Amino acid sequence: WEQSTVTRHLIRVTLLLALGAMPASAQFSALPGVVHLRAEDAADIAVVQVRNEGARPLQLRLYLSDYDQAEDGAYLFHEPGTARGTCQGRISFFPDNALLEPGQRQEIQVRIEPGAGACWSLLFIESAPEGTGQVRVANRIGVRVLNAPASLPRDGGLAEVRASQSDSVRVEMLFRNTGPAPVELHGTVEIRDLTGTAVVSAQVGPLGVLPAH
Numbered sequence: 001w002e003q004s005t006v007t008r009h010l011i012r013v014t015l016l017l018a019l020g021a022m023p024a025s026a027q028f029s030a031l032p033g034v035v036h037l038r039a040e041d042a043a044d045i046a047v048v049q050v051r052n053e054g055a056r057p058l059q060l061r062l063y064l065s066d067y068d069q070a071e072d073g074a075y076l077f078h079e080p081g082t083a084r085g086t087c088q089g090r091i092s093f094f095p096d097n098a099l100l101e102p103g104q105r106q107e108i109q110v111r112i113e114p115g116a117g118a119c120w121s122l123l124f125i126e127s128a129p130e131g132t133g134q135v136r137v138a139n140r141i142g143v144r145v146l147n148a149p150a151s152l153p154r155d156g157g158l159a160e161v162r163a164s165q166s167d168s169v170r171v172e173m174l175f176r177n178t179g180p181a182p183v184e185l186h187g188t189v190e191i192r193d194l195t196g197t198a199v200v201s202a203q204v205g206p207l208g209v210l211p212a213h
Contacts, residue, residue, distance in 0.1 A: 028125070030125050032048065037147040044147070050106045050125060085210065092113075093111070124140055183209050
């Protein structure tokens, strides 16, 4: 049995979110990996907790990026203020850098100003490059910032479901977000026999889908 998928698009989102919580080298972590805000008539504020998971002091810088999702599921990064749905002009954060001792935490305050409609941006948290010679490596975490006022409808549905079997069973589902707000998907996929008894199940999500994707 292979893990159920909600299109290649959403599998890649899941992988990025996993990296968003903690890089492979475990230098530092940032939680939550997705920030949900509801600014409309008033500003809304959230806090991201960044922690130095390593054994040495860590210098971090923070900056914003726009992003979109391609048809093949890859994230597309853009300069702030250039992509559809950007929060540029409404989003701010503090501080924009931090020096953390081993085990130390830093609260990052993210704020969205009032305004109409949904918007989304990425807050990147990046460590200073390390290494010697020409090979220097920096770790980077992307925290998704989603602003979706409660007044906006959440619309969408499954456009296609496919199942195939060889040595294992593979279930693919295509979800379309037809509403004006980003949505987060989660649930359970079950395979049942002819009597209606669940034979196997798999958890799906949480997975994020932007409008018109």
